[in-house]
Amino acid sequence: MDIAILGFGTVGAGAYETIRDSHCGLNVKRILDIRVPLGFEHIVTSDYNEILDDPDIELVAEAIGGLHPAYEFVSAALKAGKHVVSANKHLICHYFRELHALAAEHHCMLRFTPSAGGGIPWLYNLQRQKRCDEILWLRGIMNGTTNYILDAMQHLGSQFDEVLNTAKALGYAEADPSADIDGLDVRRKCAISASIAYDTALSEEDVPTFGIRNITRRDIAYFDSLGMTCKLLGCARRDGNRVIAYVEPTLLPAGAIESSVGTNYNCITLFGRKVGRLSFLGQGAGKYPTGCAMVQDMLDIAAGIRFPAPTITQVVPDPSIYPHRYYIRTSAHVPDDIAERRDGNVVMTVPLSVTDIHRFASQAQNTDPRIFLAGLEDNIE
Ligand code: HSE
Numbered sequence: 570m571d572i573a574i575l576g577f578g579t580v581g582a583g584a585y586e587t588i589r590d591s592h593c594g595l596n597v598k599r600i601l602d603i604r605v606p607l608g609f610e611h612i613v614t615s616d617y618n619e620i621l622d623d624p625d626i627e628l629v630a631e632a633i634g635g636l637h638p639a640y641e642f643v644s645a646a647l648k649a650g651k652h653v654v655s656a657n658k659h660l661i662c663h664y665f666r667e668l669h670a671l672a673a674e675h676h677c678m679l680r681f682t683p684s685a686g687g688g689i690p691w692l693y694n695l696q697r698q699k700r701c702d703e704i705l706w707l708r709g710i711m712n713g714t715t716n717y718i719l720d721a722m723q724h725l726g727s728q729f730d731e732v733l734n735t736a737k738a739l740g741y742a743e744a745d746p747s748a749d750i751d752g753l754d755v756r757r758k759c760a761i762s763a764s765i766a767y768d769t770a771l772s773e774e775d776v777p778t779f780g781i782r783n784i785t786r787r788d789i790a791y792f793d794s795l796g797m798t799c800k801l802l803g804c805a806r807r808d809g810n811r812v813i814a815y816v817e818p819t820l821l822p823a824g825a826i827e828s829s830v831g832t833n834y835n836c837i838t839l840f841g842r843k844v845g846r847l848s849f850l851g852q853g854a855g856k857y858p859t860g861c862a863m864v865q866d867m868l869d870i871a872a873g874i875r876f877p878a879p880t881i882t883q884v885v886p887d888p889s890i891y892p893h894r895y896y897i898r899t900s901a902h903v904p905d906d907i908a909e910r911r912d913g914n915v916v917m918t919v920p921l922s923v924t925d926i927h928r929f930a931s932q933a934q935n936t937d938p939r940i941f942l943a944g945l946e947d948n949i950e
Contacts, residue, residue, distance in 0.1 A: 570595055570871045572628040573620040575642055577602040577613065579740075580656050580683070581632035583860020584867075595867055598626055601642075617642060621649050628870060630863055631655040640664055647671040647679065654866040656683035656859055662757040666770040666881055673878045680866035685711060685758035688858020689851040690865065691837045695765050696876045702841035704766040706806040708819075708946075709837030710830055711758040713853045714741045714749035715781055715801040717833040722789050723798065724831070729784065741833050741854060751780035752801060752816040759803030763814040766839070767807045768882045771814055775886035776803075777923050778816040779930070783941040788898055791915060792820055792943075798828035799943055811887035815923045818943035820896055825946070888927075892920035899940040901933035917945075 572588075574581045577600050588595045597612065599620050605613045620626055629646040631653060633639045639660045643653050648671065655661060661668070661681045672679035682693045691709075698704065710716050714736045721727040721735070733750065736742050741749075748754045756778045760771040781801050792799050797820040805814040821828045826848055830836040835853030840846050852858035895918040897903060903916045907929065910917040921929075926942065933940050 570627050570867075571598040571625045572596065572630060572867060573599040573601065573623075573626045575601045575620075575629060575631045575639075576633035577604070577606065577609075578632065578634075579856045580859045580863065581630075583856035584630055584632060584863040585860075587857065587860045587864045591864070593864065593868060594871065595864070599623065617645070621645055626651060628652040628654065628867055630867060631657055631660070632863065633657065634659070636660060636663060643668065644671055647675050647677050650675050650677060652678045652870045653680070654863055654870070655679075655681045656863055657681070658684040658754070658757040658761060662760050662773060665761065665764050669879055669881075678870045678875060680870060681761070682866050683859045683862035685761050686835055686837055686849065686851075686862075687713075687853040687855060688862050689835055689837065689849045689853060690862065691849045692762065692765060693865070693869075694847065694849065695762060695839055698839060698841050698844060698847065699766060700877065702843045704807075705840045705842055706804070707762055707766055707837070707839045708802050708804040710800050710827055710835050711755045711803045711837060711853065712749055712801060713833030713835060714743070714746065715755075716830065716835070717741055718750070719781065719784070719799055719801065720831045722784070722786060723793070726786065728786065736833070739833070747782075750782045752778040753780075755801060755803040755816045759805060759814050759816055762803065762837075763805035763812060765879065766805060767812045767884050768880050769812055769884040769886075770881050771812070771886055776814045776816060777888050777927050779818060779942060780816075781818050783939050784818065785941070788941055791898075792896075795820070796823050797821060798823060798825070800827050800830070802827070802946075806891060807884065808890045810882075810884050811890050812884050813888050813890050813923065814886065815888060817923075818941070819946050820943050821946050888923040889925075890922070892922045892925075894918055894920055894945040895926055896943045896945065897940070898942070899933055899937045901937040901940060903929075903933075
């Protein structure tokens with residue numbers, strides 16, 4: 570199959586080299602980029618029409634990132650009857666409904682496994698499991714930068730800023746690392762995952778999010794004393810026609826699988842009514858892992874492996890359906906009716922909904938901008 574790669578940055582080059590080295594039957598006929606690396610003059614173009622108008626190119630692999638012009642390129646490809654593979658979480662999250670409708674209308678396949686979980690075949694397996702099972706919940710470490718930071722703070726005693734700088738130098742972090750540490754990167758991945766699992770089309774705004782910006786070594790020492798490990802998780806579950814998806818630092822017992830996931834690894838789990846727990850561990854980012862995931866999607870399309878088009882139903886986001894306990898460390902006042910136990914400026918709460926904790930935190934932030942909170946997850950199933 571002849572394909573085109575849009576964007577010859579880290580991920581696009583990873584996909585190109587994976588195809589070149591594996592002799593897997595795909596042929597990269599064109600690469601779209603404004604820079605022309607030495608030796609690539611014969612296939613690189615900066616004119617997208619050369620790709621769009623080429624009837625031999627059956628598939629477009631988008632690795633540009635961002636919303637524009639990625640959206641214009643991808644929607645034009647689908648309208649021209651070309652299959653699309655995208656690694657772009659921002660694009661897929663934002664235009665989930667619209668791009669699926671376009672693909673269905675033009676009888677094309679749209680695949681985006683690398684957009685959440687990087688090299689991990691997470692979305693692929695979520696779609697696959699969903700064909701014959703009910704996904705009771707999903708949750709996971711979906712961001713390598715924050716896992717690297719939390720792991721180094723816990724096991725090496727590193728300071729937050731120092732380890733964030735290392736993560737940037739290693740190329741894990743987003744261009745603006747606030748997208749990592751404030752949980753916005755996980756929010757998109759979580760919205761995409763929940764949309765697939767629960768036949769909906771969640772937007773980023775449907776996913777209440779706390780990050781790890783304010784975590785301190787003292788917090789971590791306190792968690793250690795409780796035998797708990799803190800991980801930034803994206804979580805989702807469904808109750809009837811309501812779905813909750815949220816991102817928050819989460820305290821897990823030492824025996825939970827996620828607790829032992831170190832460095833920049835991701836680990837994402839689905840729990841199916843029939844299959845039980847399926848956990849996927851691997852590199853959630855990087856040139857070759859993400860490039861490989863793109864190529865796997867291309868090969869599935871070339872082999873004609875289709876998933877049912879998502880049926881976008883009337884499932885509505887409702888962040889009130891899964892109350893759980895929280896750790897709060899703050900100098901702000903925590904009312905008695907939500908405090909189960911106090912220890913200095915630390916409070917363990919009664920079960921609160923995600924809506925309740927966000928309402929509390931947005932008020933408390935006025936007096937204590939350094940507030941940190943984490944959900945408690947006792948379930949290690
Ligand atoms: N900054 C992201 C991470 C890259 O650290 O996981 C992959 O989306």
